Amino acid sequence: MKVHTTLETQTTRRVFAAGAISVAAALALTACGGSASTTPSSDAAKPDLKAAGAGVITMWVDAERSPALKDITEKFKSDTGIEVKLVVKDFAAVRDDFITQVPTGQGPDLIVGPHDWIGKFVQNGVIAPVELGDKAAQFQDSSIKAMTYNGAVYGIPYAIENIALLRNTSIVDSKAATLDEVVANGKKAVADGKAAFPFLVGMDPKQGDPYHLYPLQSSMGSQVFGKSADGGYDAKQLLIGDAAGVEFAKKLASWGDAGEKIINSNITNDIAKEKFLAGESPYFLTGPWNVPDVQKKGIKLAVDELPTAGGEPAQPFIGVNGFFISAKSVNALATNEFVTNYLTSESAQDSMYAAGGRPPALKASFEKAASDPVVEAFGKIGATGVPMPAIPEMSVVWADWGATELAIIKGQGDPAEAWTKMADSIKSKIGG
Amino acid sequence: MPKPDLRELPATQGQPSPEQSVGSGARPTAKPVRHPDSLKGTILKVVLLGLVDAFAVYILMMLFLSQSWPALAVSSLVVLAINWIYLRKGGLPAKYLAPGVLFLLVFQVLVVVFSGYIAFTNYGDGHNSTKEDAISAIQMTAQKRVPDSPAYKASVLTKGSDFYLLFTDPSGKAQLGSSEDPLTEVPEAGKDSTGKATSLAGYQTLKFQEIVANQQEILKITVPVSDDPADGTLRTADGSTAYQFKPALNYDAATDTFTDTDTGSQYRDNGKGAFADANGETLATGWKIDVGMDNFVRAFTDPSLRGPLLGVILWTFTFSIASVALTFVMGLFLAITFNREDLRGKKAYRILMILPYAFPAFLSGLVWSGILNPEFGWLNQTLLGGANIGWLTDPVLAKISVLVVNVWLGFPYMFLVCTGALQSLPSEIDEAARMDGASAWRVFRSIKLPLLLVSVAPLLISSFAFNFNNFNVIYMLTGGGPRFADTDRDIGSTDILITLVYKVAFGQGTGRDYGLASALAIIIFIIVATISAISFKQTKALEDVN
Numbered sequence: 001m002k003v004h005t006t007l008e009t010q011t012t013r014r015v016f017a018a019g020a021i022s023v024a025a026a027l028a029l030t031a032c033g034g035s036a037s038t039t040p041s042s043d044a045a046k047p048d049l050k051a052a053g054a055g056v057i058t059m060w061v062d063a064e065r066s067p068a069l070k071d072i073t074e075k076f077k078s079d080t081g082i083e084v085k086l087v088v089k090d091f092a093a094v095r096d097d098f099i100t101q102v103p104t105g106q107g108p109d110l111i112v113g114p115h116d117w118i119g120k121f122v123q124n125g126v127i128a129p130v131e132l133g134d135k136a137a138q139f140q141d142s143s144i145k146a147m148t149y150n151g152a153v154y155g156i157p158y159a160i161e162n163i164a165l166l167r168n169t170s171i172v173d174s175k176a177a178t179l180d181e182v183v184a185n186g187k188k189a190v191a192d193g194k195a196a197f198p199f200l201v202g203m204d205p206k207q208g209d210p211y212h213l214y215p216l217q218s219s220m221g222s223q224v225f226g227k228s229a230d231g232g233y234d235a236k237q238l239l240i241g242d243a244a245g246v247e248f249a250k251k252l253a254s255w256g257d258a259g260e261k262i263i264n265s266n267i268t269n270d271i272a273k274e275k276f277l278a279g280e281s282p283y284f285l286t287g288p289w290n291v292p293d294v295q296k297k298g299i300k301l302a303v304d305e306l307p308t309a310g311g312e313p314a315q316p317f318i319g320v321n322g323f324f325i326s327a328k329s330v331n332a333l334a335t336n337e338f339v340t341n342y343l344t345s346e347s348a349q350d351s352m353y354a355a356g357g358r359p360p361a362l363k364a365s366f367e368k369a370a371s372d373p374v375v376e377a378f379g380k381i382g383a384t385g386v387p388m389p390a391i392p393e394m395s396v397v398w399a400d401w402g403a404t405e406l407a408i409i410k411g412q413g414d415p416a417e418a419w420t421k422m423a424d425s426i427k428s429k430i431g432g
Numbered sequence: 433m434p435k436p437d438l439r440e441l442p443a444t445q446g447q448p449s450p451e452q453s454v455g456s457g458a459r460p461t462a463k464p465v466r467h468p469d470s471l472k473g474t475i476l477k478v479v480l481l482g483l484v485d486a487f488a489v490y491i492l493m494m495l496f497l498s499q500s501w502p503a504l505a506v507s508s509l510v511v512l513a514i515n516w517i518y519l520r521k522g523g524l525p526a527k528y529l530a531p532g533v534l535f536l537l538v539f540q541v542l543v544v545v546f547s548g549y550i551a552f553t554n555y556g557d558g559h560n561s562t563k564e565d566a567i568s569a570i571q572m573t574a575q576k577r578v579p580d581s582p583a584y585k586a587s588v589l590t591k592g593s594d595f596y597l598l599f600t601d602p603s604g605k606a607q608l609g610s611s612e613d614p615l616t617e618v619p620e621a622g623k624d625s626t627g628k629a630t631s632l633a634g635y636q637t638l639k640f641q642e643i644v645a646n647q648q649e650i651l652k653i654t655v656p657v658s659d660d661p662a663d664g665t666l667r668t669a670d671g672s673t674a675y676q677f678k679p680a681l682n683y684d685a686a687t688d689t690f691t692d693t694d695t696g697s698q699y700r701d702n703g704k705g706a707f708a709d710a711n712g713e714t715l716a717t718g719w720k721i722d723v724g725m726d727n728f729v730r731a732f733t734d735p736s737l738r739g740p741l742l743g744v745i746l747w748t749f750t751f752s753i754a755s756v757a758l759t760f761v762m763g764l765f766l767a768i769t770f771n772r773e774d775l776r777g778k779k780a781y782r783i784l785m786i787l788p789y790a791f792p793a794f795l796s797g798l799v800w801s802g803i804l805n806p807e808f809g810w811l812n813q814t815l816l817g818g819a820n821i822g823w824l825t826d827p828v829l830a831k832i833s834v835l836v837v838n839v840w841l842g843f844p845y846m847f848l849v850c851t852g853a854l855q856s857l858p859s860e861i862d863e864a865a866r867m868d869g870a871s872a873w874r875v876f877r878s879i880k881l882p883l884l885l886v887s888v889a890p891l892l893i894s895s896f897a898f899n900f901n902n903f904n905v906i907y908m909l910t911g912g913g914p915r916f917a918d919t920d921r922d923i924g925s926t927d928i929l930i931t932l933v934y935k936v937a938f939g940q941g942t943g944r945d946y947g948l949a950s951a952l953a954i955i956i957f958i959i960v961a962t963i964s965a966i967s968f969k970q971t972k973a974l975e976d977v978n
Contacts, residue, residue, distance in 0.1 A: 080640055080641070080644070081641060082644065096938065096944070099557075099560060100560070103560055103561030103562070103565055120557060120943075122573060122716050122717065123557060123558045123716050123717060124557060124558060124560040124561075124717065125560065125561065125565060125566055125568075125569025125570070125572075125573075125716075125717035126560070126569070128572055128573075129572070129573060129575065130669070131577055131669060131673075131675050133583040133673055133675060134583055150573065150716075151576055151680075152573060152575075152576060152577075205805065205824070205825065206824075206910065206911040206913045207911070264807070266805055266806050266807035266808060267807075267808070268805075271805075271808055327568075327569050327572060328565075330648070331644075331647065332647060332651055332669070333643065333644060333647035333650060333651055333669065333670060333671055334644045334647060336669040336670040337640075337644075337670040337671065337672070340669070340670055340673075341670065341672075392557065392558070392716075392943060395943055396943070399922045403915050403922070410825070
């Protein structure tokens, strides 16, 4: 009886195996047939989008911006039948994931990010240029300039962000033109007992914060890189160590812990925000991302132009957010259609503004958003700014630059010497 | 994976036969379920194996469609092997071992071999993929729109199996072309209301859906504008607009060189995974190549790495040994204290003791980093009356802070382990020793500690290995800082080897370099493995003594 059972199961096994194999074979055959039939056929009433790998466009996006894209992706789907799948990714890791996954063919067709990623993307060959044609004129000049790398435009901009000087008008009621005035006003407020800190700027106590200090540096005539013939930054022309830069370093030391304590290396971004929200300082050098909380707190806010420290205009770095197309997108044509004809539309840019609150890159959308005085002020200040360098060499600069500024603010060593050493170190790394 | 079931057990004792199975009746205690050929068991086996096979077939089909032949071959062999193992009679050890071995191969060996392989390549920023990918990326980015060239409206037409593009220039002139046929004017083209030429007799106009369905072919169409290559070619990226493009670099497959169309300078494969011209200027995108031992050599010769590496290795040892010693001493002390039978409220104390262990280490690291802020931190503000002590910014204090925080995080583990070990020691030993007149210290030193060490020593070794690679504490507390002044890399006085590897791998300052990071990881592995092997040998000796 037991032997009988065994025989029975063995037969079952064989039948099952045969069945599985034949099913698999059939499936494999049909699947092959499907992908092979890409020759054009005018009789085809319904073109097989899926067969061309075109049923779905994948976009990597962060959680904040994902809902803003819903309307425009739905419109695209109803117009073309192509679905845009929004994959929410962690913003901190998405750039590196994109660089490693695109070559394997597992990457998305589109990614959202700031323009200073372009250098790394191009260096790794993972994004494709886009041609905006006449549409480029509909965008703010600075946003297109930021998206241009090696003479080609790589992304569709949608928002511009830059820092400005926030002022608590109930502590200091008038606008100051220079940093000296700002400092004087701030000190007076502290002396009058209206504030605890004359001036606030967030600082990473481990890495420094060259981004926030850059307007002060540029207002003393110091830049990071020179420009090449095509208008982009040229890594060969490192300007950071020039005489103006050294002057800035000395000034920075005088503002730092050993000097007037205007810039405090122990005040992190969180502490700075907390103190400003508590009304403990008249000034806060920061970006639009902190404005909603300040307004919520009921602080009377003015957005001032960046004060000059050395007489020249204080140019902030501007960061431009945009959409980039993967170099290995199997869906390049549909993606291009979506990017150049849908994401550039006013309604798409409007809803991205509604979600992010950053001044839109499309002029028409910006004009609408500029009815808000805060957006208008940030936009105006951004127009005077310079694009954050996107060249890959910039990542070398950030680390040394921040660490050196931090040491100078703490009053460690001679500022001029430290600054020159930093410039030499950056130069040797870029060269090697 | 189907679990081999106990019904097969008799197979280990020899060939299963009905007699032998029936023989189970000779052992009255054996349960009838353990019968080798029970119907339920067989069906279960068939179902489970069927599920595995169905999944395998799906994967094989995917591999077939993506034309990954080596993976397909390996996977097919694995599937065959699994089926052979579970369908045949006997061979019970294989049935038990197969799933484990498979998972070991996939999740351990493959990963280790792969990261080992990376150590011998230049994989990292700018060397991210294959040479073919790099060439096509360079070609793609080298396409520049001809300055001030007009924008054309475009329609896609087909005739037979060939694609054509129908252009309308800004003046309304209609022209037809394809990759093979240069641009020719077609005044007879039909136009839509916006003046865009959309149709031509003898050709089919594609709808957007059809264009998308054939996008790869359409994107490849490059229509020469004129006989002069300097005028460039017309291409469309979205099927509805076209622009005049001209490559800034031309690739010649025969000589494997890129030529700059403006300056005429030639870029060749420089053997280091990039195209370079005579002056050593390289093109932005490179590719991954094998570099042999270069990464290992660089770890010890690169001037920006050589100096700090020694300091980092020394600190890594100091950090991990001190961490293990301090946490063990503290954990043991508390364990003995709370092991006293006459202590009241032991449970509450024990729960309090365990708390640091219950928080994620990276979170604690961040919190401590706030507590230790020189000016706004709770420690200086509240406890030290506003003193400005740079707990995390002074090189020596930072090291001490890191150790203290790590002890705070790590002693509960040692406390738990030691409590367990102490409670398992027979109480008679203690009593006997006391009877002989030994002091409490003597009992602890000569009896309890040696017995304790037998069971705890392996854990101390693994704790050493863990702290050797204790990334969370260092990275979240100090980020490795304060930075060394004598190197231009982002390496600081509290960096241990693993944070150094992280910084090299994920490019804090100099771009990502997976190759070098993997080489450093292999060096770390060798160090940890050697120390662990020696220590375990010593531990064996310890057991022999007892």
